[in-house]
Amino acid sequence: MGRFGLGLLLGVMLMGNANWQDWVWVTSRQGLATVIDPTHRSVVAQLDVGKNLHRAALTPDGCYFVVAVEDDNACAILDTHSPRLITKLPVGKSPGNVAVTPDSHFAFVTNTQSASVSVVDLQALKVVGEISVGEIPRIPAVTPDGRWLLVACEGSNAVSLVDIAARRETQRLSVGASPYDMLLSPDGQRAFTNCRGSNEVFAIALPEGKIVAQATVGKRPWLLAWAKGRILCTNFESHDVTILQAPDLRVLATLKVGVNPRMPVPSPDGKRVYVLNAGSDDVTVIDVEGLQVVGMVKVGKRPHRGCISRDGKWLIVGNQDDGTVNVIDTQTLQVTATLPVGMGVMAVEAHPPSSP
DSSP, rough: SSSSHHHHHHHHHHHSTGGGGOOEEEEETTSSSEEEEETTTTHHHHHOOSSSSEEEEETTTTTTEEEEEGGEEEEEEEEETOOOOOOHHHHSSEEEEEEETSSSSSSEETTTTEEEEEEEEEEEEEEEEEOOOSSEEEEEETTTTTTEEEEEEEEGEEEEEEEETTEEEEEEESSSSSEEEEETTTTEEEEEETTTTTTTTEEEEEETTTTEEEEEEEEEEEEEETTEEEEEEETTTTTTEEEETTTTTEEEEEEEEESEEEEEOOOOTTTTEEEETTTTEEEEEEETTTTEEEEEEOOOOEEEEEEETSSSEEEEEEEEEEEEEEEEEETTTEEEEEEEESSSSSEEEOOOEEEE
């Protein structure tokens, strides 16, 4: 039990779990999974899960929070209603990232030191396979039809295309140096990856698995986001954001933001994107249609990951170096609460508006 421990869980039992859909889940390298209620600006629960928690994903049906536990070579599955740890399953070496099929049946965990992806059956709660992919697999993404898994493989300078039903890699597409993120268009017809070593973004046509566009962006592109048919790419070392028109990757604008931008967080309507700047401890607000910066918010130390709450009212920002999250009102851009979640925040996840 974490340092908030039993008292928090008793609080959950007393107040019931009727609002579980609105909770936000946070992981930390300290080994804690923390549940936040942004509406009441409070910590609901905090659970000791394992050593060095990494990225995580909420299942689309809202039932589970699936966490890569890096130092334990494990995948943890937590019940989102209780909340509680259900089980930890052994996977490959140094698991880092998680993706889930749209039907919530399977989770895929990338194993950075095994050049593989572990397949977790979330109905049976067991590992049912391991798929070989490129070296140092990073962020995975599943197409909306649940047919394909795409994995950015940093060590192979490639993207692995995996047939989910067959559980095998069918193509390995060469891209630029050190691909990291994977982003899908809402219709699933295009996949995009950023290459941190060559300052490029590539577009891949699906299901053909063919590279159809490439663009040069800023220095050391970090992560990607989709908003209003446009792709926003944060550039860590040039301290700016490149806005690209999908699907042809035409550059529309390059906007200066804070120092060392990391995660771009789009609003539910796609009109704004909030850029977390790790080096200047702030968030830059971008008007996507107007192609301009419209605001800035000071946050905690080294903001790393964030999300928008299910109701769209709150931006939750996880700060790696002070072990907190900031809850920000998206209308006023004011920080309304700062809550403890453990040092080294690695994932901040909210249920989508379509959750049960």
